[in-house]
Amino acid sequence: MMWTKEYSGIAIVFSILVLSIHILFFSEYTMPLFILLGGMGIIFLFFISLWYYTKYWKGINFFTKKLFFHSIIYRIFGVILLYILTMLYDPESLPFEISAIDSVNYHASGKLVADTIEKGGSVFKTLSLVWKGKSDYGFSIIIGILYYIFGKFALVIKIFNVVIGSFSVIRIYQITRYIYDEQRARLTSILMMIMPPLLWFGAMVLKETFLIFVILNIGYFVTKLIYAPKIKLWILAFIVLQIGITLYFRTVLAPLLLICVLLQIIFLKTRKKHYRIVSILISISLIYATYFVVNQIGMKENVDAIVAASQNQFENELTHSANSRGISYTTAIVAPLLIAGAIVTPFPSLLDFEEAQLGIFAHFHNEIIRNCLYFFVFLGLYQVIKNRRKGSIFILSFAIGYILILAISGISFQDRFQILALPFLIIFMADGIYTNSPKKTKNWAIYLIFIFTAILMWNLFKLSNRGLL
DSSP: OOOOHHHHHHHHHHHHHHHHHHHHHOGGGBOOHHHHHHHHHHHHHHHHHHHHHHHHSSSOSSHHHHHHHHHHHHHHHHHHHHHHHHHHHOGGGTTSOTTOSHHHHHHHHHHHHHHHHHHTOOHHHHHHTTOSSGGGHHHHHHHHHHHHHHOSOHHHHHHHHHHHHHHHHHHHHHHHHHHSOHHHHHHHHHHHHHOHHHHHHHTSSOSHHHHHHHHHHHHHHHHHHHHSSSOOHHHHHHHHHHHHHHTTTOTTHHHHHHHHHHHHHHHOOOOOTTHHHHHHHHHHHHHHHHHHHHHHTTOHHHHHHHHHHGGGHHHHHHHHHHHHHTOOOOHHHHHHHHHHTTTTOOOOOOBOOSGGGHHHHTTHHHHHHHHHHHHHHHHHHHHHHHHTOTTOHHHHHHHHHHHHHHHHHTOTTOHHHHGGGHHHHHHHHHHHHHOOOTTHHHHHHHHHHHHHHHHHHHHHHHHHHTTOO
């Protein structure tokens, strides 16, 4: 089963209906015309491109080369589009995105690192004056090195993200081909190539694009490890090294990735002789090696501090997220909703009722596309659990584990945080699209009715919170 014209038509009609209802009933809060038409154009382009690529690239030769080249083009297009959008609505934030904060901070810290390298000083000492914790050191160092080589321009990092994001597209293809088959691998990589949220954040000076590459790289080598005839120690060492690296980017990822790797190794069903004993020994070695790496790079104290601080993490993250979106609510009321809808959220903000909303509704197309397609994620998740497919434990446990962490922390409705799980969810999405089911279209229509209601309620909720209803 491929993505058909009928599916694209359904998705486009759904998107038009969602926007039309909000414009019709809340015309005084209609977003700027360029953003509205631009977002609708991206939705249209995405679903038409998805149909085109799945049809005409099904048996094409030199697939990975064309995939990489087209991925570069789409990501460059994303950078240009974000520049235009910022120039029109928030020119003071150039060369960054609308209402840029983190990008500006990373850019500034990167310049300091470049200056420190040039002077022969201590990079870690310099960064300790900028960041409170070491979990932001990693990307600042990467920026600093690139600035030192190519010059202190934000465009350097955006080009870096274009290239590294395109390599991630190749990695997701390789992972899916190992676990599933060639056709699902092609569909997965096509989705990854044109998925708007990945293009959106890849056009910014943010660490998520690089983190996605590291996570996919770990996933690729874990998958390669379990499919190899013999356990290769250099692959294990490389996995441990990359897990250690994530401590300098987002500390919570390191223990989660380690747990996912161990789950994949321990619970893999195989006929290999003595595999269970070997897997236990490997798991013990991985834990020890990771602990050794953490100690060697001086992160143990930092990890201990984060664990100690995690007792108030839910309340702090929820309050920060609420304030940044201009929403007030109690933890007790919202927590169950966040956990229940963690995968399908965030829902798009479609109304322009205050200046602070500009940076939120500017990417409404990202959320509409994801909300629309997540039905196939659920279908793919059902299939992978039902069939117990070899090699899927790592990607499944990471995607679900990371989203649950976000839900418990109260930030599952922030697209930037959730994007790290998106590549693995795309794998299940592709499997869901290819899964044959006589009632699939009907069930998708029912799901879209639910999503339509949820989007409308979300926007009504935001208006109600401000006394505008």
